[in-house]
Amino acid sequence: EVVMTQSPATLSVSPGERATLSCRASQSVSSNLAWYQQKPGQAPRLLIYDASTRATGIPARFSGIGSGTEFTLTISSLQSEDFAVYYCQQYNNWPPITFGQGTRLEIK
Amino acid sequence: EVQLVESGGDLVQPGGSLRLSCATSGFTFNSYEMTWVRQAPGKGLEWISYISSIGSTKYYADSVKGRFTISRDNDKNSLHLQMHSLRAEDTAMYYCARGGAYYWDWGQGTLVTVSS
16 A cells, blocks of 8 residues: 655645645655645545646646655645645555545645 | 535444435536545545446455445436444545546535444
8 A cells, every 4th residue: 555645744834925745655656646625624626636737727826746756736825715734645556545644734 | 517415424323334325417427437535533535435437346445345335326327335334433524526546526525423
């Protein structure tokens, strides 16, 4: 099973600033990685798939990069609606599909 | 507009059974793989089961294998999860999701609570 590790657990950033979230896989997952955003009381929403492709309707301030074992989600200029929990997920070696434990992005 | 609406969650005693359903609309259901993902209170996301578009291939997480069964009815555009031998650790919000490898759309979830 591929273990996904996200860092940091919590990230405090001011609105308008850049946020950088990291995700590491215990073995290579090529570019088979997705990112999701989850707000309190809501279902997750797909942001990025194939490591760097934005899903339909996702603003350009969200970008993903990486391959192999190291991945990054960057939000270029934080808006109030971006404060949420973010999960990475690998789909290279499955089953099982595995998720990271999440990074909580909070307002500084 | 794609819609996924889960139902069937309830309070159940340990060892009990439940059947979850996911009614879908807004897309060609029989063309898509489908998945169940759960989230324990205050915890992260856990993949639990997958079914191919025609239902011929099914996968389960080790944590539910032998106790849960995924199925689909392509005539009724619905997905199901039959759960037996429920344990306290199965307490979670259960989401159905469109997709097999990654998940384009999610329902709002249905809450399963296993407690005596």
